[in-house]
Amino acid sequence: xxxxxxxxxxxxxxxxxxxxxxxxxxxxxxxxxxxxxxxxxxxxxxxxxxxxxxxxxxxxxxxxxxxxxxxxxxxxxxxxxxxxxxxxxxxxxxxxxxxxxxxxxxxxxxxxxxxxxxxxxxxxxxxxxxxxxxxxxxxxxxxxxxxxxxxxxxxxxxxxxxxxxxxxxxxxxxxxxxxxxxxxxxxxxxxxxxxxxxxxxxxxxxxxxxxxxxxxxxxxxxxxxxxxxxxxxxxxxxxxxxxxxxxxxxxxxxxxxxxxxxxxxxxxxxxxxxxxxxxxxxxxxxxxxxxxxxxxxxxxxxxxxxxxxxxxxxxxxxxxxxxxxxxxxxxxxxxxxxxxxxxxxxx
Numbered sequence: 579x580x581x582x583x584x585x586x587x588x589x590x591x592x593x594x595x596x597x598x599x600x601x602x603x604x605x606x607x608x609x610x611x612x613x614x615x616x617x618x619x620x621x622x623x624x625x626x627x628x629x630x631x632x633x634x635x636x637x638x639x640x641x642x643x644x645x646x647x648x649x650x651x652x653x654x655x656x657x658x659x660x661x662x663x664x665x666x667x668x669x670x671x672x673x674x675x676x677x678x679x680x681x682x683x684x685x686x687x688x689x690x691x692x693x694x695x696x697x698x699x700x701x702x703x704x705x706x707x708x709x710x711x712x713x714x715x716x717x718x719x720x721x722x723x724x725x726x727x728x729x730x731x732x733x734x735x736x737x738x739x740x741x742x743x744x745x746x747x748x749x750x751x752x753x754x755x756x757x758x759x760x761x762x763x764x765x766x767x768x769x770x771x772x773x774x775x776x777x778x779x780x781x782x783x784x785x786x787x788x789x790x791x792x793x794x795x796x797x798x799x800x801x802x803x804x805x806x807x808x809x810x811x812x813x814x815x816x817x818x819x820x821x822x823x824x825x826x827x828x829x830x831x832x833x834x835x836x837x838x839x840x841x842x843x844x845x846x847x848x849x850x851x852x853x854x855x856x857x858x859x860x861x862x863x864x865x866x867x868x869x870x871x872x873x874x875x876x877x878x879x880x881x882x883x884x885x886x887x888x889x890x891x892x893x894x895x896x897x898x899x900x901x902x903x904x905x906x907x908x909x910x911x912x913x914x915x916x917x918x919x920x921x922x923x924x925x
Contacts, residue, residue, distance in 0.1 A: 582608040584803060585650045587636055587682065588657025590614040592764055592792065593698070595622040597656060597799050602629025604804075611648055613641070614657070636678035642685035645692065652694040653686055654803055655679065658735060659728060675731035683742045686749065696802040697739055697753045701812060702729035702858055704755075706785075706865040715870045716755070716810045727858045752802040752878075757814030757869055758862075760889060761792030762896020769893060770853045771863075772828045775902045778843050779821060781834040785866030786818040791884035791892065798880055807878050812869035815886040821863060828894050829901030837864070 584601055588594035589612030598612040599622050610629035612618065617631055634644055636657065645653070657678065659671050686692045704714040705721040720736070722729035736753065743751050758768050768789075771777065790813060798813055825832045835843060844855030875881050884892065 583611075583648060583650050584609070584652045584654065585611045585613060585645060585648070586654045586656060587613055587678075588655070588698075589618045589622070589631065590616045591657065591659075592619075593759070593795055593799070594654075594656035595619055596792075596796050597654065597803075598622060598629050598631075599626040600796065600800055601803060602627035606804075609648065611644070611650070613644065636682045637673055639681055639685075641681055642688060645685045645689050649691050650689070651691050652696070652803060653682065653692060654696040654698075654799060655682060656698045656799065658698050658700070658732060671728070672731055675728070676734050679735045679738050683738050687742055687746055692746075692749060694750045694803075694806065695739075695742070695752070696799060697735075697751070698799065699736055699753055699755050700729065700732045701755045701757050701814065701867060701869045702862070703732045703736065704867060704869070705729065706858075706861040706867045708865060710865060710867070713868050713870050714812065716812055716873055722858070727856050729858045750806045750808045752807055753810045754798060754802070754813050755810065755869065756795055757788045757790040757812075757867070759790045759792050759795050760893045762893060764792045764893075767853055767855070767859050769897070772824060772830060772890075772893070773897060773899060774853070775830065776833045777825050777830045778833050778835050778840065779825070780837050780840055780864050782837075783821075783864045785821045785863055786868055787821055787824060787862075787866055787886070788814045788818050788868045789886045789889045790814050791882070791889040794882040794884055797883075798874070798878070801878075801880060809873070809877060811874045811878050812871050813874055813882075814869045814871055815882050815884055815889050816871070817886045818866075818868055819886055819890060821866070824890055827890060828899050830899075831902050 584607055586594055586598050589598045595618040598610065598618065601607055601610045612629060612631045613634040615635050632644060634641055658675055686695055703720045703722060704718055711718060720733050722733050739751065739753055759766060760769050822832060840860055844860055847853045847855055
């Protein structure tokens with residue numbers, strides 16, 4: 579049986595907002611509350627049925643009052659930011675990811691009415707490196723690629739979730755580790771990266787990329803809210819694309835660069851407010867990451883509708899990406915500009 583009163587965090591984001599609208603149009607729910615520091619998109623507000631938006635900051639202990647006063651029995655934590663699309667304030671994002679999660683889970687622990695928790699995490703917790711597993715399962719070791727990045731936030735967040743499970747085993751807890759989400763309306767690091775006319779890559783590397791369609795990400799969050807399916811689940815599409823294949827499919831021009839230059843190029847793109855290339859993201863583009871979704875299909879009971887290839891093609895179509903003309907000249911010019919800028923920054 580579905581729960582009666584649901585609270586969804588992160589509703590200003592695409593995934594949280596769409597989930598709020600989806601649940602708000604389900605008559606089985608007595609009340610659906612979305613919280614965030616800013617209001618959801620207008621399209622969400624117009625389509626969210628009987629759901630309501632409450633401006634609240636999960637970093638503030640007052641979130642406990644929202645949960646207790648509304649008699650919330652299900653909490654969907656969808657505000658974790660794995661890879662912000664554009665340059666953002668790292669401190670603020672870390673606070674939402676880590677401090678916000680800690681406050682939210684403390685509120686869940688204290689409320690005797692909370693009986694279900696659904697958490698959006700990221701496959702980035704497995705890291706990406708030359709010695710990484712070819713395919714990660716839910717039992718794989720969590721090794722974030724840097725000691726201060728967004729993946730490290732997710733590892734800390736998952737630690738808080740495990741602590742809650744130990745202290746409140748009566749709460750049905752479902753945690754999803756999402757592969758990189760992409761879609762026609764999704765603004766992520768990868769969606770911006772593949773839209774660049776000239777796409778910088780690392781010379782000698784051709785990473786395997788596994789994607790997740792935003793509609794599949796939404797579907798698993800909705801199903802977990804509607805049914806009791808406790809556990810940790812990898813969520814990704816079937817199949818992979820190599821980085822070079824994806825760049826060709828998008829009609830972009832690949833620009834292989836020496837590995838030593840790539841971090842500086844990332845800083846140039848971040849400084850130009852184009853793409854926020856974190857250390858985690860650079861390593862993903864070097865080494866790739868693939869997760870096993872057997873448990874998602876057999877235990878959780880969901881098979882993604884979109885393959886990685888279909889997901890990427892839908893992104894290309896939805897974004898209206900057209901093949902870049904005069905790619906050779908453009909690559910040469912862009913290469914000189916990026917290398918010159920990166921060299922200047924590294925001095």
